[in-house]
Amino acid sequence: MTKRLKYILFAAVFAGGYASLSLELVVMRQLSGFVGSTAVTASIIIGILLAFMSLGYYRGSVISIRKARIRQVLSADFVIIALMTVLASSYILIDIYFMAMNGLGIGSTVLQTFLYSFLFLSLAPYLFGKITAVLSRYLNRFDRNNTGRIMAVDTIGSVLGSILTTLVIMPFVGVNHTVMLITAVALLTALLLGSRRLPVMLLIMLAAFLLNRTGLLREVYYIVENNAVSTISVEETNDGRSKIMMINGGGASKVSTDPALRFGYVSFVEDNFIAPLPKSGTPKEILIIGAGGFTMGINDDFNRYTYVDVDASLKEVSEKYFLPAKLGKNKTFVVEDANQFLKENNKLYDLIVLDTYSSRRIIPLDLVTAEYFGRVRAGSAPGGMVVMNIVASPSFSSRFSQKLDNTIRGVFSRNLQRQVIGAYDAWCRQNCPEHNLMYVWYNLPETEDIYTINKNSAFYD
Numbered sequence: 142m143t144k145r146l147k148y149i150l151f152a153a154v155f156a157g158g159y160a161s162l163s164l165e166l167v168v169m170r171q172l173s174g175f176v177g178s179t180a181v182t183a184s185i186i187i188g189i190l191l192a193f194m195s196l197g198y199y200r201g202s203v204i205s206i207r208k209a210r211i212r213q214v215l216s217a218d219f220v221i222i223a224l225m226t227v228l229a230s231s232y233i234l235i236d237i238y239f240m241a242m243n244g245l246g247i248g249s250t251v252l253q254t255f256l257y258s259f260l261f262l263s264l265a266p267y268l269f270g271k272i273t274a275v276l277s278r279y280l281n282r283f284d285r286n287n288t289g290r291i292m293a294v295d296t297i298g299s300v301l302g303s304i305l306t307t308l309v310i311m312p313f314v315g316v317n318h319t320v321m322l323i324t325a326v327a328l329l330t331a332l333l334l335g336s337r338r339l340p341v342m343l344l345i346m347l348a349a350f351l352l353n354r355t356g357l358l359r360e361v362y363y364i365v366e367n368n369a370v371s372t373i374s375v376e377e378t379n380d381g382r383s384k385i386m387m388i389n390g391g392g393a394s395k396v397s398t399d400p401a402l403r404f405g406y407v408s409f410v411e412d413n414f415i416a417p418l419p420k421s422g423t424p425k426e427i428l429i430i431g432a433g434g435f436t437m438g439i440n441d442d443f444n445r446y447t448y449v450d451v452d453a454s455l456k457e458v459s460e461k462y463f464l465p466a467k468l469g470k471n472k473t474f475v476v477e478d479a480n481q482f483l484k485e486n487n488k489l490y491d492l493i494v495l496d497t498y499s500s501r502r503i504i505p506l507d508l509v510t511a512e513y514f515g516r517v518r519a520g521s522a523p524g525g526m527v528v529m530n531i532v533a534s535p536s537f538s539s540r541f542s543q544k545l546d547n548t549i550r551g552v553f554s555r556n557l558q559r560q561v562i563g564a565y566d567a568w569c570r571q572n573c574p575e576h577n578l579m580y581v582w583y584n585l586p587e588t589e590d591i592y593t594i595n596k597n598s599a600f601y602d
Contacts, residue, residue, distance in 0.1 A: 146212075147280070149333055153215060154276050154291050156330040158298025160222060161269040163306045163323045165190055167230045168262060170316055174372050174390035175239045176250040179506055185251065189258035190266045197270025204271070206279050215275065216336035218268045223327035223345050229261035230320040231352040232372070233361065311369035312453075317353035324349040363387075365462045370452040375462040386434040386463050388452075394434025396463065405562040406530050406577035407436060414492060414528055418444050424471070428490040428520065430479045431497035434459045435468060446472040447490075449482050480507055480516065489522035495529040509545055514552040521584045527553070529580040535561040538573040549580055555587035 169178070169186055176182045204214075228234060235257075242253050273295055280287035310319045328342045336342065351357070358364040366373040374387045383397035395404050403411070415438050418425055425444040429437045432448035432455050453476040460467045468474070475482060479497065495517065497508050507513060521527055529549065533542035550557060562577040592599055
């Protein structure tokens, strides 16, 4: 084996490690707007990927590795990997898949994720495993120490694929361009291995470009930002009288020239908790967890607002594409995880609004726990209020709605009210539509006294 061939094969090992981790992360990011980013969906994706990668390892351990064919076989594998990257990661194709699933009546996110992973995330991992095993066997013929070197190079590629994809490429270049980059890496590796399928490779790269170009995503889905955290679209609605901002497939915010066209739960908060705030004297401190499009308190330029969200692009995107004007000086944006912010927070707020649940499937799991709600309660000033927007069944028809209600009442056991936004069927018990449920807690002195026939002070109270 020549030194040149050795370097080429190690480069293929590195490219395999880099592309495999990058593909996994991009797919998980793209699917988050359709099935959420819960541990359940992530475990399905990772499980399918690892299962087929293990099959690839086995296949690579028994396949013939004659010197004349190894580069030919590996180059073909990388071309197929490039093709599957386009098919598995392109937003428009993912959208078509989920429309087809819903059209067939397959509404379970678990089943949708499993079928998607099986169809589109099986072949590429299988080939990644096969390539690694084949190269390990081949290079080990010439130097037994190559086994450890292959593992090291493959791991370095995986680490760089993980770090660069999530911390650099997706945040600054965009998820759609990351798909193009992974495709290009696979095709360049095939070319390096001596692939003669240049027309096919050019067609795959062209498909990656056409399906993931920014102009197409903006024209079809009105996407204005597509980073490592969020896919954000802004679209005019109500005959041009309103704009709606969608974040990861959920309706996050809406602005309108007609107040009646606002989201119902936003109207509830604005009309009952923000509009009555004083406009003179000492400003109230208001904390909004889940900034969305910064519409909570949009017309209040007196009281002090702190918006907390994990997506650093929200303020710039909102001011550029969504809001009628830039945020006022009384409004501060903090880019941080909600739990982490509350852990480190030493300030008390007169009004706290929790608005991180835009739909049932993309609820952050760490924001439905008793520990999280306990931190929220600790940040409330005496006499203040906490308003929680929860998306769940108003008739307690699901385990989720029951257990989340128990969780909230376990922390806010007194002075708590629950308001359903809009009309609903109180008799519904199965497959019930979900609504915005507004839980409101008043940070006032609590009492456990009750009225009984033996002791009834209602006349005096």
